[in-house]
Amino acid sequence: MVITGGVHGDEPAGAYAADQIRHWPITRGKLIVVPRANVVALKANKRNTPGEPAETANLNRNFPKAKEGGQPRGALATALWEFTRQQKPAWFVDLHEGSDFNAMTNKSVGSSVIVFPTTDGKAVAPAVQAAVNATITNQNHRFTLRGPPVDGSLARAAGAHLGAHAMIMETTIKSQALSIRARQHRVMVHTLLKHLDMIDATVTPEWMTARVSPNTPTPHVAVYDAGGTGGTSAVRVAEQVGKQPGAIVVRVCGDDIRGGALDQFNVVAVPGGSGSKEAATIGEDGRARIRKFVEDGGGYVGICAGAYLATSGFSWGLKILDAKTPSPKWERGHATVKLELTNKGRQVFGDIQGVFDCKYANGPILCPANVESLPDYEVLAFFRSEVAEHNTPPGIMINSPAIVAGRYGQGRIICASPHPEQTKGLEKFIARAIAWVTGRASIAEKANAR
Ligand SMILES: [Zn+2]
The missing domain is CATH 3.40.50.880 (Class I glutamine amidotransferase (GATase) domain)
Structure with missing residues (x-):
């Protein structure tokens, strides 16, 4: 499984959660996490990549589309695509954030799971959705199921060109603390990894840090x-x-x-x-x-x-x-x-x-x-x-x-x-x-x- 976060620089919870999930010990298969896929955009807190021309500024539209000969556009998308391709992932997950709750408005895909339509992907997505919704009391803030990911996105390309079971997980920035959005990402990824038997019972959604030597009591x-x-x-x-x-x-x-x-x-x-x-x-x-x-x-x-x-x-x-x-x-x-x-x-x-x-x-x-x-x-x-x-x-x-x-x-x-x-x-x-x-x-x- 390949997990990416921070493809869009103004969606910090995906990068935050990915950086926590990378510490989870994997008991079956292989997990590759790219927590900060778009470092310059994250540093600038911008959706678009600083310094890129307008036509390639949105990184998540630069991955091989269905019709355009299957080529990525721009150096960063090319590097990320090349890396992802080499991993031959069976599963691909991209962690994003939207501006508003999709359950309330079509203007944003915030709080949704966007699934590429493979049999396995579609089979597990409702469990991912149910797990995160079990942590949410406000009906209007519950996650929706959508699909497929937009053409040109890394998840779409991973599904269409690599045959991966792919999905985008989207939290909502509006009115929710970073801690809550990061937890929602962890709960969703945890559900998926558990379903695939990649983690054992010692890994819980509360696992956020590396195991570090306690000898020097650093904070x-x-x-x-x-x-x-x-x-x-x-x-x-x-x-x-x-x-x-x-x-x-x-x-x-x-x-x-x-x-x-x-x-x-x-x-x-x-x-x-x-x-x-x-x-x-x-x-x-x-x-x-x-x-x-x-x-x-x-x-x-x-x-x-x-x-x-x-x-x-x-x-x-x-x-x-x-x-x-x-x-x-x-x-x-x-x-x-x-x-x-x-x-x-x-x-x-x-x-x-x-x-x-x-x-x-x-x-x-x-x-x-x-x-x-x-x-x-x-x-x-x-x-x-x-x-x-x-x-x-x-x-x-x-x-x-x-x-x-x-x-x-x-x-x-x-x-x-x-x-x-x-x-x-x-x-x-x-x-x-x-x-x-x-x-x-x-x-x-x-x-x-x-
Ligand atoms: Zn995004």
Whole structure:
């Protein structure tokens, strides 16, 4: 089987999922994955290939058509076609994304499985569709079955000229987090590989990373980026942590966490948005899994909503941090505020003296919750100014904790009420927080034993 991703550069989930699927051990046959088929287009985040003339700009129209003598057009299509042909694939799968849900509009093929009409391909496609649809509650977002792939596409050419059972899997970019779209791709490919007996029961759709040596505890970070997250927080965190040497950073959704995905990581990061909505989407089982993960030595980094989520004063909170909010009025406003590090904070974030600016957006005001079973948090930074809009109580923010560190079981926690990940000059804060909460080899060993 040959799987390609990233043929269109503005459809990132296909490339993301392919890069995860390539780690799956194959027990029968052979799996060849080309995760980033169109590197320049992916870098530019463009559908069309930068630098190509208009007639060959859309890579997925350059593969041998039925009528034009069967020749690919352009250097990239020629190379990809030559490579694919040499593999003599029995199966070919191309991972794409559409702009809108095909179940709702004919203007896009988003959320569909587009099958080249071979007997075997048509036989398995409904199972692929059913598996992914079982993960989707909204009827309008369910996958449709279509076919054949458009003339000039790699899937069409693989079916027509190589005799492969070929299909395009399309997720939908609109209103869905990258983590969810990547999971949908994994669920579909997993179903197909399972059907062909190419993987055994140890491979689940939650398998996202390489097995790596746990000897040096480099960060393997799951960044929650699905329901309840907002703005650019998850993207910034993933970028900033991903720049660390050896770091593995993967964006995960609620189904991933509930399915046991955290086994592969030693840190979970929960970015900004709405704490109660994040809690609802992660679900009770997912929250229990995060608690157990930290208890067993995993790290937790929460920013704004992710900090609310860690606290002990809400029914939906993780209750891993001995902190609560002193007032139920949370909508203090958006502002640039002043912070100052403590001595402990300088050990974690570096030697920054005096006050400095940080973006703030309705983050929690923290005070001790005095939960008997939890150790007290340590303050890493204090607010040195405040914002108190929308009838929120004044005076409780200034000189209150802005960033705190805690412990839960074997695990370490850092929670930031403001947004250093979105503040110019503070881009290293989250990576340093991750480094501080990472370090327990036990979790990495567990991941390695998978
Ligand atoms: Zn596409």
